[in-house]
Amino acid sequence: MVNTVHLGEKTYDVVIEKGVFKRAEKELNLNRKVLIVSDEGVPPEYAKAISEKCKEPVIAVIKSGENHKNLETMQDLFQLMIQNNFTRKDCVLAVGGGMVGDLCGFTAASYMRGIDFYNIPTTVLSMVDSSVGGKTAVNFGGVKNIIGAFWQPKKVLIDVDLLKSLPQRQISNGLAEALKMALTFDAALVEKFQKDNPFDHLEEIIQRSVQLKTDVVEKDEKESGLRKVLNFGHTIGHGIEIVSDGALYHGECVGLGMLCLASEEVRQILIPIMKKLNLPVECSVNVEKALEAIRHDKKAGNGSISTIHVNKAGTFEMKDMTLEELHERLEMVVVR
Numbered sequence: 632m633v634n635t636v637h638l639g640e641k642t643y644d645v646v647i648e649k650g651v652f653k654r655a656e657k658e659l660n661l662n663r664k665v666l667i668v669s670d671e672g673v674p675p676e677y678a679k680a681i682s683e684k685c686k687e688p689v690i691a692v693i694k695s696g697e698n699h700k701n702l703e704t705m706q707d708l709f710q711l712m713i714q715n716n717f718t719r720k721d722c723v724l725a726v727g728g729g730m731v732g733d734l735c736g737f738t739a740a741s742y743m744r745g746i747d748f749y750n751i752p753t754t755v756l757s758m759v760d761s762s763v764g765g766k767t768a769v770n771f772g773g774v775k776n777i778i779g780a781f782w783q784p785k786k787v788l789i790d791v792d793l794l795k796s797l798p799q800r801q802i803s804n805g806l807a808e809a810l811k812m813a814l815t816f817d818a819a820l821v822e823k824f825q826k827d828n829p830f831d832h833l834e835e836i837i838q839r840s841v842q843l844k845t846d847v848v849e850k851d852e853k854e855s856g857l858r859k860v861l862n863f864g865h866t867i868g869h870g871i872e873i874v875s876d877g878a879l880y881h882g883e884c885v886g887l888g889m890l891c892l893a894s895e896e897v898r899q900i901l902i903p904i905m906k907k908l909n910l911p912v913e914c915s916v917n918v919e920k921a922l923e924a925i926r927h928d929k930k931a932g933n934g935s936i937s938t939i940h941v942n943k944a945g946t947f948e949m950k951d952m953t954l955e956e957l958h959e960r961l962e963m964v965v966v967r
Contacts, residue, residue: 632838636763636845638783638852645763645787645845647838652677652751652790656684659749659786663687664721666712668735670695673727673753674796681726681751689715693731696877700730700769702778708738722747722785728754729761729881733776736767740782750787754797755805755833756882759812759840762787764848764858774927775869781853789841791834800880802830803908807882809840810904811889814897815863816843818945824904860947863939864888867961870925874916886910891960894942913966921961922954 634645646658655661665685669678672695682688691711693704712721723746725735732750739748752762768779794802806829813820820839823829829836844861851858868888872881879887886905890912893901902912925936935951942948952960 634763634838634841634845636783637849638765641765641783643784643786645789645841647789647834647841649790649792649834651788652680652793655681655751655788658788659724660722660747661685661724664689664715664717666691666708666715666717666721666723667726668693668708668723668731668738669726670699670728670731673731677726677751677753677793681724687715693734695730697730697770697775697881698877700734702769702771704734705738705741705769708734709742712742717742717746719743719746722749724749724751726751726753727757728752729757732757732761733767733779734769736765736782736784737769737779740767740780745782747785748782750784751793752787752789753793755794755802755837756808757805758789758791758837759805760808760844762789763841763844765852766854773873773924775873789837791837794833800909802833803910804880804882806836806908807886807905807910809836810901810908811863811885812840812843812861814889814893814901814941814944815860815939815947816847816945818943821900821904821944824907825900829908859937859949860939862937863941863947864892866925866936866938867891867921867957870921870961871914871916871964873924874920875914879911879914883911887912887914887964889941890964891957892938892940894940897941897944900944913964915966918958918961918965922958925957926954 632647664687668691723735723739725732752758765781765783768776771778864885868884872884940948
């Protein structure tokens with residue numbers, strides 16, 4: 632399946648196909664200098680295999696974890712590109728999860744005012760979410776994704792065969808983001824999560840999630856309206872994620888955030904699905920510290936914070952909430 636993202640002149644393809652990684656040289660222009668960026672959590676044979684298809688490969692293996700998605704790591708990549716005389720005709724290729732993709736996209740957007748960027752996501756989370764839409768960023772000052780740019784990839788290759796080495800928890804982590812898109816835009820996909828075993832339908836769920844996100848991004852590239860809906864679960868989820876200090880994964884935190892801003896009807900649907908996916912439905916975090924992290928969220932302003940609510944599966948509602956209101960909602964998932 633080829634899903635084409637149309638953004639004016641910035642059209643690009645997302646190729647979703649088993650085995651597409653093995654023929655990447657037919658899909659991507661690798662006949663130039665290619666900075667291949669992976670992290671320590673990605674099987675090293677992936678970067679090695681793609682390097683053998685490049686004319687002039689340069690491999691960078693960065694440290695894993697959100698705390699390394701920062702300006703210091705980005706500076707190291709710039710230095711490596713300068714040392715290897717990268718020009719505007721060369722490119723950056725991400726082989727990894729969302730952290731690697733975010734970092735590589737922003738690096739490509741910034742180097743010489745912008746060079747080509749390819750993305751080969753290796754986690755369910757990055758396949759269904761960050762691989763589409765061009766939001767690239769790094770963390771700074773304890774604030775997630777606060778410095779970045781919209782920089783669309785030239786092409787994305789999604790190969791579910793790359794998920795074979797992924798731990799089950801990471802697969803569940805990614806499916807939380809797919810569930811988020813289903814809850815806001817696709818009641819039929821929610822029903823599939825309810826009735827079927829999602830782990831047996833990964834490729835179909837990834838395809839449908841990519842189609843949903845493509846539709847949103849085409850209508851609102853820069854998050855001025857509709858794209859804000861993709862933040863369902865993220866405002867509270869980011870607060871939980873920051874104070875959990877790595878104990879909870881991104882998708883797990885988003886799931887908890889969704890529970891906080893769903894109606895009771897939707898919660899009765901959502902909780903059994905999350906348990907089926909082995910996602911937590913409660914957590915133990917410092918509520919005040921989580922609220923402080925939320926206060927610094929980029930969606931905050933004028934004393935209120937923009938949030939997305941789901942009152943019925945497949946629909947959404949935008950609401951501005953105070954920190955006091957968010958405090959009350961956060962308490963719904965916190966155990967002491």
